[in-house]
Amino acid sequence: MTEIIYSRVSTSDQSTDAQTIELQRLFPSAIVVSEIASGAKARPMLDAVVAELKEGDALIVYALDRLSRRTVDILQLLDELERRKIRFVSIREAIDFKSVIGRMIVSVISSVGELERRLLSERTKLALAAAKAKGVKLGAPRRVTDRQLSRAISLVQKDGYTITKAAETCGMSFGYLSQVLRGKRLQEQLPSILDQQETTL
Secondary structure (H helix, E strand, O other), rough: OOEEEEEEEOOOOOOOOOHHHHHHHHOOOOOOEEEEOOOOOOOOOHHHHHOOOOOOEEEEEEHHHOOOHHHHHHHHHHHHHHHHHOEEEEOOEEEEOOOOOHHHHHHHHHHHHHHHHHHHHHHHHHHHHHEEEEEEOOOOOOOOOHHHHHHHHHHHHOOOOOOHHHHHHHHOHHHHHHHHHHHHHHHHHHHHHHHHHHHHO
């Protein structure tokens, strides 16, 4: 059985000693792996350790927030460890997969995480409903078809429409139509039109 102590600090100015001294006293035969990673950034050392652990091995940390700052990431990792029958120990939260109380604490944390996700989902739905009631268009922007674009260019070139009016008529933004016009084959004829019309906005 392999025991791994994982410790993490946010910057190179910090030391992992405060985390590892007590852990090494409790698990004297454990291998210590330390990493510098801040916020929600990737933790390659932790990922490598977890990938190497086998059934019956143990991952030991001082506190849950050493694994991640995001509750969902922590819960996903705990679920993976439990599924693979890897012991997990977190000293500060008194979590130990070997004990009934430790598993109960994980269950409570999972319930809180699920509640957090449901509340977030509910707030999102309420916000979308409020935006829809105010007339805000939801969803991904509509894709401009070649036909729409050809018509918009024709309206500007042949019918004397301003870029703003042509864009509105054909269902696209002024910025998008301007960018297309500047980059098309008609570029040599368009700069003066664009300059004149942009000054009227």
